[in-house]
Each structure stands twice: as structure tokens, then as C-alpha cells.
Amino acid sequence: MxxxxxxxxxxxxxxxxxxxxxxxxxxxxxxxxxxxxxxxFPSAKDRAWIVEDRPVRTAALVPMGRDAEDAIEAEADVESESGPEGAHGSPADILSWEPTFALASLSMPGMEVDDAEATGSLGGAATGPDIAVPPRRSAEVADEIDDYLWEVYRRAPIKKDGSGDFTWKDPAAAKRLGMSLKEYVIRGMDRDFRETLYHMGKALDADGLRWSMLSAFRDDFRQRLASGFKASVGNSLHGGSRRTGGYGNGRAIDITLAEGDASEVWRWIDRNGARFAIARPMPGYDPAHIQARANWRQIAGALRAKRTLVADRAAGSRREAMAEAR
Known part of the structure; x- marks a missing residue:
């Protein structure tokens, strides 16, 4: 089967x-x-995986608009004075620095603004609720710093840059406040800032750079007239009402050469400005703009003490020479 x-x-x-x-x-x-x-992962009760709290560091983004100057100046305020540049600009270094220029008075005849200088329709008396008229200053003895800075301002009588000729703008702003041009553009700057500018300017002169100013003090009205890259009205370090307090508090200028390539004086500022507490924070966007550094009050005080000491010694020597001559 x-x-x-x-x-x-x-x-x-x-x-x-x-x-x-x-x-x-x-x-x-x-x-x-x-x-x-x-x-x-181990359980939470083991406490082995819990992440520790640590500060998160984020990159600071600088707004490159009309208010870029605000952000840049804020960085300068927190800049360490013991850094590579600050080390050359300490009060102790200033006191040990011997000036290479004479401190004789540089009085210049005053130049009043004529009505014809303030061209356009912007002249006339200032009116309106938004206008802060600075207090009138009493007559003062001629000051060598103001006289020197005024002479420097006039070295370049035509104020002109890539935006065009704006020579008329400062006279128009001064006339609006009933002030002379010198009183407006020079004395509108902070006293300490003028001190640092004076010493820096003398050093520039000694190095053969005949510098000048495109713009010095600017109130809100003048800032509104400004063209190109600039801070918003009221926020300018040149003398904005909100930023500095207005007249008598400006701490920025636009610098140039009376003749020649302005980049020479800009490079000089980059190399030597820290000694006078002056910086050029926006070389790409606004190369002519210079302003006070974080330690400018201290440096100004040291420079003033040095200037006063030198002047007192010179006066003493003159008195001794006169006494011997008798």
C-alpha cells in the first residue's frame, strides 16, 4: 500500500x-x-539630568538707522577705560604729558552774522511753543579756548560735504535765536568738551594738520536742517534737547581739514583721539563725526589742570623777568 x-x-x-x-x-x-x-534618561527624582540655570548671551544688534548714534554712544559709555586705548587716555597720563604748543591767547576779532548770511526763509525771530531759547550769557572776558575754536571753525568758511553746500544753516539757526554765530556754534558746546577739543586741536596743529569744523553745536532746529546720515531730532550728541540737554551741552562735532584730504585728520583721530577722550565711532557711515568718549569729564579736568599750571608758571616767569628789569 x-x-x-x-x-x-x-x-x-x-x-x-x-x-x-x-x-x-x-x-x-x-x-x-x-x-x-x-x-x-534617568528619572527626575535622580536629579542627574536637570539642566542648570545659566545666563543666555545674545548678540547686540546695533540699529543702523537714524538713531545709530544713540546705540554707538551707549556702547562708548560702558567701554572700559583700562582698555588698549583707554590706557593712553587716563588722567594720570594727561598730567604727565607735556604740551608741544604755546598756550598764549589766540583772540580773534568777532564776526557777527549779517542778515544776508542767513539765506532762505528760515531767518527771523524764533516763535512757537516747541522752541527752547537758551539763556543769554553775560559779557565774558575773552577766553583762549573759545577764541581758538572759533578761529578753527572759520578756517573752512564754506561748509560742504557729499550732501551739498550747507554754509547757510548755522547762521540761520543762530539768527533764529538772536545770537552771534560764534556764541551759537562754539559756546553751545559743553565746557569740558571744548577743553578736550582745544588740546586735541593744538596737537593736530603741531603735527601740521590745519583742521576745521563742518559743524559744531546744533540745536533741534539745526538738526532738522541737517542732511544725510544723522540722529533724529532731539537725540543728537551735537546738542539735542533730549539727548544732551540742549545749548551748552553739545559734545560732538564734524571734523575736516581746511584744505586737502579730510581722511588725514580722521586717521589722526583714530590713532590719537583716546588721549583726549575723543572717538570717531562711525567711520563707515559718518566719517567726519567725532564725539566725547566715556571718560571725557575726567580727561577734561586733567587737561584743564595742566593748562592752568602751565599758564601760572608762565605768568610767574613774566613777573620775575619784569621785577629783574626794574
């Missing part, structure tokens, strides 16, 4: 199918499910 394999019965198939299903269920229950619910 021929041997043959009988086909598996339905009961056999059901038995093996159930056995396989049970095995898979066991794998899911005892292996896959615990793995799915587990974590590769």
Missing part, C-alpha cells in the same frame, strides 16, 4: 495559529511595551 501524508486537520492549524499568536502577545507584553514606556 502506497504511503501518503494526510493534510493537516483544521484543529491542528488552529492550534499552531493560537500558539504563535500567544507568543507574539507575550513578546509585546513583556518586551516591546516596557521598552516603549522606558526613557534613555
Amino acid at each position: 502506497r504511503a501518503f501524508s494526510a493534510p493537516p486537520s483544521g484543529d491542528t492549524v488552529s492550534f499552531w495559529s493560537g500558539l504563535i499568536a500567544a507568543g507574539c502577545g507575550g513578546l509585546v507584553l513583556f518586551v516591546a511595551l516596557p521598552l516603549a514606556l522606558s526613557s534613555p
Whole structure:
């Protein structure tokens, strides 16, 4: 009799199918499910994975719009005075520095603004509730610093840059306040800033750079007339009412050469400005703009003490010479 394999019965198939299903269920229950619910990290109660609190450092973004000057000057305020540049501009260094120029008075005849100088329709008396008229100053003895800076301002009688000729703007702003041009552009600057400008300017002269100013003090009205890259009205370091307090508080100028390439004087500022607490913070956007550095009050005080000491010694020598001549 021929041997043959009988086909598996339905009961056999059901038995093996159930056995396989049970095995898979066991794998899911005892292996896959615990793995799915587990974590590769220790639990919170172990306190081993908790992230420590640390300060997040973010990059400071300087707004390069009309108020870029605000942001840049704010950086200068927190600049360390013991840095590479600040080390050359400390009060101790200033006191040990011997000037290479004579401190004789540089009095120049005054130049009053004629009505014809203030061209356009912007002349006339200042009116309106938004105008802060500075207090009138009483007559003062001729000051060598103001006289020198005024002479420097007039070295370049035509005020002109890439935006065009704006010679008329300062006279118009001065006339609006009923002031002479000298009183407006020079005495509108802070006394300490004028001190640092004086000493820096004398050093420039000694190095053969006949410098001048495109712009000095600017009130809000004058700032509104300014063209090109500039701070918003009221926020200018040249004398903005909100930023500095207005007249008598300006601490920025636009510097140039009376003749020749102005970049020579700009490079000089980059190399030597720290000694006089003066910086050129925007060489790309506004290369002519220079302003007071963070430690300018201290430096101005040291420079003033040095100037006074030299002047007193010179006066004493003159008195002695006169006494011997008698």
C-alpha cells in the first residue's frame, strides 16, 4: 500500500495559529511595551539630568538707522577705560604729558552774522511753543579756548560735504535765536568738551594738520536742517534737547581739514583721539563725526589742570623777568 501524508486537520492549524499568536502577545507584553514606556534618561527624582540655570548671551544688534548714534554712544559709555586705548587716555597720563604748543591767547576779532548770511526763509525771530531759547550769557572776558575754536571753525568758511553746500544753516539757526554765530556754534558746546577739543586741536596743529569744523553745536532746529546720515531730532550728541540737554551741552562735532584730504585728520583721530577722550565711532557711515568718549569729564579736568599750571608758571616767569628789569 502506497504511503501518503494526510493534510493537516483544521484543529491542528488552529492550534499552531493560537500558539504563535500567544507568543507574539507575550513578546509585546513583556518586551516591546516596557521598552516603549522606558526613557534613555534617568528619572527626575535622580536629579542627574536637570539642566542648570545659566545666563543666555545674545548678540547686540546695533540699529543702523537714524538713531545709530544713540546705540554707538551707549556702547562708548560702558567701554572700559583700562582698555588698549583707554590706557593712553587716563588722567594720570594727561598730567604727565607735556604740551608741544604755546598756550598764549589766540583772540580773534568777532564776526557777527549779517542778515544776508542767513539765506532762505528760515531767518527771523524764533516763535512757537516747541522752541527752547537758551539763556543769554553775560559779557565774558575773552577766553583762549573759545577764541581758538572759533578761529578753527572759520578756517573752512564754506561748509560742504557729499550732501551739498550747507554754509547757510548755522547762521540761520543762530539768527533764529538772536545770537552771534560764534556764541551759537562754539559756546553751545559743553565746557569740558571744548577743553578736550582745544588740546586735541593744538596737537593736530603741531603735527601740521590745519583742521576745521563742518559743524559744531546744533540745536533741534539745526538738526532738522541737517542732511544725510544723522540722529533724529532731539537725540543728537551735537546738542539735542533730549539727548544732551540742549545749548551748552553739545559734545560732538564734524571734523575736516581746511584744505586737502579730510581722511588725514580722521586717521589722526583714530590713532590719537583716546588721549583726549575723543572717538570717531562711525567711520563707515559718518566719517567726519567725532564725539566725547566715556571718560571725557575726567580727561577734561586733567587737561584743564595742566593748562592752568602751565599758564601760572608762565605768568610767574613774566613777573620775575619784569621785577629783574626794574
